[in-house]
Amino acid sequence: GLPVMLIAPSRERYLDLVAKTRTLASYDDGDQGYLNAYFGQEWTRLHYSYNWMKSKTGNPDAFYWILDNKWEAIRVVHMVGVKPWRCTSHRDCGGFPERVIPRLWALWWDAFLDMCEAKSSLVVCHSPLESPSAAAGAHGGR
Incomplete structure (x- = not known):
């Protein structure tokens, strides 16, 4: 956790x-x-909404039920396993595409790119990156 x-x-x-x-x-x-x-x-x-695991391996049915029905209650996504900041915005994660949940990846990258655009001191931004939202759908799909 x-x-x-x-x-x-x-x-x-x-x-x-x-x-x-x-x-x-x-x-x-x-x-x-x-x-x-x-x-x-x-x-x-804490309630699960403050430590929701980005992992569908334990109980995939429950994972997708929460993702599809309770998403608005989630406050913190715990990025266990493959980290989005170690991959490109196109989800090229060293041969682990099955561990990537497109909606979560898109949300993370959108937030990161928004902070880069706002010149936030919380992130280190490199060359311009492309948001995966168009491909994955930031608020829809899996």
Whole structure:
């Protein structure tokens, strides 16, 4: 899942987090498992709409049902797996086209290109890129 945190910076907490990385067991050997183990019950699970996985592998029927019927409720798309920023706007992702959901790809690229056009300091833009919206349909299709 996507760790969304509201925190008060604490040097002591940071040092404790670092110190326990060698001794605290993580269920997945990753950052999320470690943070879940470290914080235990000191966290609140967010509604799925704030951590919707960009992955149809677990339950494709549920994935497409939400995509088709509850899309307006989604607030955060968790881009697990192949990342749109590691591919071209034409979804050439090193031989993994089956992992790309065109509607989500188009939305990501449209937002990225809008930020480039607005000269947002949140993104690093290179040469002009083409939006895939016309091909994929930003708000329709799969």
